[in-house]
Amino acid sequence: MSSTHLGRDLDTTRPHSARMYDYYLGGKDHFAIDKQAAESAAEANPNVFACARENRAFMHRATRALAQEHGIRQWLDIGTGIPTEPNVHQVAQSVVPEARVVYADNDPLVLKYAERLMRSSPQGRTAYIEADFHDPDSLLNAPELGEVLDLSQPIALSLNALLHFVTDDADPYGIVGRLMAALPSGSALALSHATPEFDPPTWEKLAAVYNGAGTPVRFRTKAEVARFFEGLDLLEPGLAICHRWRPAQPDGADTPTDTQISLWAGVGIKP
Numbered sequence: 001m002s003s004t005h006l007g008r009d010l011d012t013t014r015p016h017s018a019r020m021y022d023y024y025l026g027g028k029d030h031f032a033i034d035k036q037a038a039e040s041a042a043e044a045n046p047n048v049f050a051c052a053r054e055n056r057a058f059m060h061r062a063t064r065a066l067a068q069e070h071g072i073r074q075w076l077d078i079g080t081g082i083p084t085e086p087n088v089h090q091v092a093q094s095v096v097p098e099a100r101v102v103y104a105d106n107d108p109l110v111l112k113y114a115e116r117l118m119r120s121s122p123q124g125r126t127a128y129i130e131a132d133f134h135d136p137d138s139l140l141n142a143p144e145l146g147e148v149l150d151l152s153q154p155i156a157l158s159l160n161a162l163l164h165f166v167t168d169d170a171d172p173y174g175i176v177g178r179l180m181a182a183l184p185s186g187s188a189l190a191l192s193h194a195t196p197e198f199d200p201p202t203w204e205k206l207a208a209v210y211n212g213a214g215t216p217v218r219f220r221t222k223a224e225v226a227r228f229f230e231g232l233d234l235l236e237p238g239l240a241i242c243h244r245w246r247p248a249q250p251d252g253a254d255t256p257t258d259t260q261i262s263l264w265a266g267v268g269i270k271p
Helices: 017-024 032-044 048-069 088-095 108-112 114-118 136-140 143-148 172-181 200-212 222-229
Strands: 074-078 100-105 125-130 156-160 188-194 263-269
Touching: 017 032, 017 048, 017 108, 032 048, 032 200, 048 088, 048 156, 048 188, 048 263, 074 088, 088 100, 100 108, 100 143, 108 114, 108 125, 114 125, 125 143, 136 172, 156 172, 172 222, 188 222, 222 263
Parallel strands: 074 100, 074 156, 100 125, 156 188
Antiparallel strands: 188 263
16 A cells, blocks of 8 residues: 555655565566665565565465355455556456455556456456545445445455554554444455564664655554454464465475564454
């Protein structure tokens, strides 16, 4: 999710978290200033590239699990970022072709590439909303959301690597609670969140890079991340470092350590 305000023109004079993330993933949708900031972040924490890859892999597994095991057919993905294939709708529709996905972000660059997010299966549907996580009521009341998603049926709220860009003064717990309150029983919350617990000095350096670039961050502990799931039933294995959340392969020589990834991840179902 960008730190720019809704409707503001694309700002290429300062680095942007979504474009930095694109660089970590090996994408091409970023500018020189983003590359410079991303390389500074990598100097502070060389594991940012592995973190980005494992975050995407967790999103794929969580989406499949919700579609295959819990009958979810609708997704609301907030803080979408620059499209990277396969995205949520491609993963969901590979399991259930009729899946419907609404993406939301307030970054003008995402809007530029939103056409990629519209390539739905014939049976399903996708839409993109320019909206701000900090204004959940505006997002929930967006006409495009109601046209694609049925709010009387379960919806998965996907918040991947978003909430560590929401500082405490913005009331992230209250916003997540407002969004989940609008969704019916059987809905889900899937999220990943950076943590400083395993290597505080390194993550302090990384926070300094982002804060210095004009993107405030708030990395949180496991207990703090667990608060987002209050009132929900966590799926096995509970809150885990994201590469350990139902991994596709058993641990091996190439398995990263928890310190290297440092991203808590979980999926909860609303009773």
